[in-house]
Amino acid sequence: MTAVPTVPLAAGLDVSKIGFGGMALSHAYGDTDPEQALRTLHHAVDHGVTFIDTADVYGKPRDGSSGPAGTNEELIAKLLAERRAEVRIATKFGITGAVGGATATRGDRAYVRSACEASLRRLGTDVIDLYYLHRRQVDLPIEETVGAMAELVAEGKVRHLGLSEVTAGELQAAAAVHPIAAVQSEWSIWSRDVEAQVVPAARAVGAGFVPYSPLGRGFLTGALTPDRISGGMLRAEPRFVAHFDANQRVVALLREIGAEIGATAAQVALAWLWAQGEAFGLPVVPIPGTRSPARVTENAEALQVRLSTVQKARLDGAADLVEGDRRLTFTPQDWISADRE
Numbered sequence: 103m104t105a106v107p108t109v110p111l112a113a114g115l116d117v118s119k120i121g122f123g124g125m126a127l128s129h130a131y132g133d134t135d136p137e138q139a140l141r142t143l144h145h146a147v148d149h150g151v152t153f154i155d156t157a158d159v160y161g162k163p164r165d166g167s168s169g170p171a172g173t174n175e176e177l178i179a180k181l182l183a184e185r186r187a188e189v190r191i192a193t194k195f196g197i198t199g200a201v202g203g204a205t206a207t208r209g210d211r212a213y214v215r216s217a218c219e220a221s222l223r224r225l226g227t228d229v230i231d232l233y234y235l236h237r238r239q240v241d242l243p244i245e246e247t248v249g250a251m252a253e254l255v256a257e258g259k260v261r262h263l264g265l266s267e268v269t270a271g272e273l274q275a276a277a278a279v280h281p282i283a284a285v286q287s288e289w290s291i292w293s294r295d296v297e298a299q300v301v302p303a304a305r306a307v308g309a310g311f312v313p314y315s316p317l318g319r320g321f322l323t324g325a326l327t328p329d330r331i332s333g334g335m336l337r338a339e340p341r342f343v344a345h346f347d348a349n350q351r352v353v354a355l356l357r358e359i360g361a362e363i364g365a366t367a368a369q370v371a372l373a374w375l376w377a378q379g380e381a382f383g384l385p386v387v388p389i390p391g392t393r394s395p396a397r398v399t400e401n402a403e404a405l406q407v408r409l410s411t412v413q414k415a416r417l418d419g420a421a422d423l424v425e426g427d428r429r430l431t432f433t434p435q436d437w438i439s440a441d442r443e
């Protein structure tokens with residue numbers, strides 16, 4: 103496998119051009135095995151995929167505990183214990199749990215400080231390379247949260263700041279308080295609402311973009327089957343269930359273009375994101391997640407895939423084939439970036 107290049111995501115933050123999303127190593131889309139998960143993480147770093155994404159809320163809470171589970175951070179700590187210097191570690195705070203089926207959030211100074219200390223402790227490191235606000239507290243000015251995050255930078259606990267699922271206006275307000283190195287929101291061939299305002303705003307403030315769920319939570323690879331969906335957290339999502347058959351047209355297009363250039367559907371979906379980054383004029387670093395070392399390699403090899411102008415245009419048209427939006431039924435709807443513009 104060709105070495106994965108690094109790119110400046112923002113000033114002073116070089117990361118591998120493809121990252122690794124750690125969430126599903128601990129929970130989300132099916133069974134997990136901590137030993138296999140650790141092997142997958144080592145495989146990623148061995149092959150130059152060194153930008154590792156986690157969050158304090160990822161993983162199943164231990165019995166009787168409340169608040170962020172932290173178990174995914176603890177898993178990644180085992181990688182960092184051996185290879186801290188090779189890794190750019192990104193984690194997130196702000197989601198405190200679920201209340202009555204809705205996501206509860208906090209962004210006040212005291213919480214920001216305690217969340218950071220807890221993540222540093224769980225990760226077993228003395229500095230976080232990129233610290234994201236995962237979901238903002240909607241009844242608190244974002245400037246207050248980012249002001250508290252900036253203190254962490256001044257104290258050397260955090261190197262760079264990021265924001266997840268913010269609007270363009272929130273991003274601009276935050277960037278006036280402290281430079282924002284990265285915006286992480288869902289972005290893929292079937293989730294393009296961020297392109298209207300959030301992506302141009304990221305470019306304007308000098309932030310790179312980190313598309314999460316770049317493979318559409320697995321759907322765009324063609325590997326998600328109705329039986330896998332029915333057993334996991336996607337079973338209530340219309341886009342994956344009621345519109346499953348209609349949305350296979352998107353998968354068919356990815357496969358068709360993949361067959362033309364000797365690539366898999368997953369690789370075409372990732373190549374399209376880098377091409378979008380070039381079109382928008384900002385660094386784009388997707389963070390696909392997988393439990394499988396072989397798929398880490400497959401996804402990283404997408405960096406070799408080149409789409410022709412015609413193929414790119416055909417993929418742009420896939421948006422017209424998508425049925426159902428990206429809302430998750432078990433979260434409140436107001437966190438969707440585009441809704442609050």
Ligand SMILES: NC(=O)c1ccc[n+]([C@@H]2O[C@H](COP(=O)([O-])OP(=O)(O)OC[C@H]3O[C@@H](n4cnc5c(N)ncnc54)[C@H](OP(=O)(O)O)[C@@H]3O)[C@@H](O)[C@H]2O)c1
Nearest residue numbers: 123124125314315316317318319320323368390391392393
């Ligand atoms: N900021 C946020 O609010 C937020 C929200 C969601 C996710 N994230 C981050 O983004 C990361 C990635 O998102 P995601 O995990 O939701 O979705 P994703 O990366 O779009 O898709 C992950 C799914 O795709 C499958 N997969 C991966 N590579 C594959 C390949 N080459 N061929 C076939 N199947 C493949 C994986 O299954 P296998 O494990 O079976 O390979 C997994 O079920 C997360 O790990 C997390 O770090 C952030």
